[in-house]
Amino acid sequence: MIEFLSPREEADLRRALAGGEGWARVIALRFADGARLRLGSDRSLSEREVGEPRALIDRAARWCAEHGLHLMAYDEEGPGADPIGERRYFMAVG
Numbered sequence: 001m002i003e004f005l006s007p008r009e010e011a012d013l014r015r016a017l018a019g020g021e022g023w024a025r026v027i028a029l030r031f032a033d034g035a036r037l038r039l040g041s042d043r044s045l046s047e048r049e050v051g052e053p054r055a056l057i058d059r060a061a062r063w064c065a066e067h068g069l070h071l072m073a074y075d076e077e078g079p080g081a082d083p084i085g086e087r088r089y090f091m092a093v094g
Helices: 007-018 022-030 054-066
Strands: 069-077 083-093
Touching (some): 022 054, 054 069
Antiparallel strands (some): 069 083
């Protein structure tokens, strides 16, 4: 299983961060510790916890898909499987 960004991916992410790209903050600050990825739904974050507009999260997800990673989302459900309106995001590989 891939747990780390490649040196090229990490450099790409650092360049985007240095350039002020908000989508890069989503990955670097919320779903990675340096080159190591924080994987799994048990490490999911709400949209509020990610702290970026959905458009930036969507752009981060596209970057991930281009690199064989998956920034995935699900809607949290309350009792009786009713959606409670909280979208949660997590990083996966595959």
